[in-house]
Amino acid sequence: MKGQKTHHSVLLICLLVLPAILAFSLHPSGKYNLDFFTTHNQFYLCDSAFTGTTGDTTFWNSDAQNARLGTTEDIIGIKTASYGHIRAELNVLNTADAEKDFSKYDHVVEGSVKLNSGIMEILNFPDTKIILKAIVTPARYRVRIYSYAVKNVNPDEDEGTDHYKITLWPGEGRERKVLKAYRAD
Template sequence: MKFHLNFTTDYGQFYISDKTPTGSTGSENFWTDQAFADKLAVEKNILGISIANDEGKVKCLLEILNSKSLTNDFSSFDHVVEASIEIKSGVLQVIDCPSSEIEMETKIENGEYRVRVYSINLESAYSENTKDSYKVEMWKEGYAERIVLKRYLG
């Protein structure tokens, strides 16, 4: 399944979440210094994705894959990070911040998923014509800690 998302958010973030997360985006464990550096916050059943532009424009392709992503050449991406999320409600949501508007909702099989976030064109994020965009891939996989596969140093 593919979803092309185009919406606005605030505070440089949006969320990928189970419909009924037990974790909180307000938790002191969510946007830690490490989460900011890694551009991905993790709590129970919810992930926070950091965006770079000040205008809050989110251009994102979300793909739910049948198996692990085969992408292993990250040269066309600025930053790549992965983390795990557990879906318990059978519903996946993409939510803006801070009003918690549901930007996308779909039924999904319950279980543990790996989520990989690719950040693209981050150097343009603070220009007049922002071109930063994000690609998110999800596939079923057991829990693993957050890991940065390519770090943006700009």
């Protein structure tokens, strides 16, 4: 009888705790600080099982270059001012990014990426080294990239003053949209 009570207690605890664990795993969020090296003024955010290609002419066409964001279904390319050293912050949100004041940023662009595998990766270029691997709920996500301190950066230098804030949240819509355009004065 005593062993049966213990078994029932453990079962009851599991039944009470499991929904909380599942709720967290279905809506993961988090903040990640990134500090890494890449080349050719770009890095990628993608599904771990991406099938899109970044090498065709449609990925980095003139619209993508001006928007500073290349896109396919399951991989996006983020254009940077610095050639090599990148500093960024990635925030995985549960709801849409509510920031509306873009005055402190040089450029703000929004796009979309499908993360079907539930594993998001940040990759450098050209060797696609995994910089970050994070678990997310499989879904389509809106992605917003805030670029700041890009002025006076020599695009051929490894080190620059540029910094990037990336927010990601579950959401529909596939179009790329520039919310604030960078103008090199």
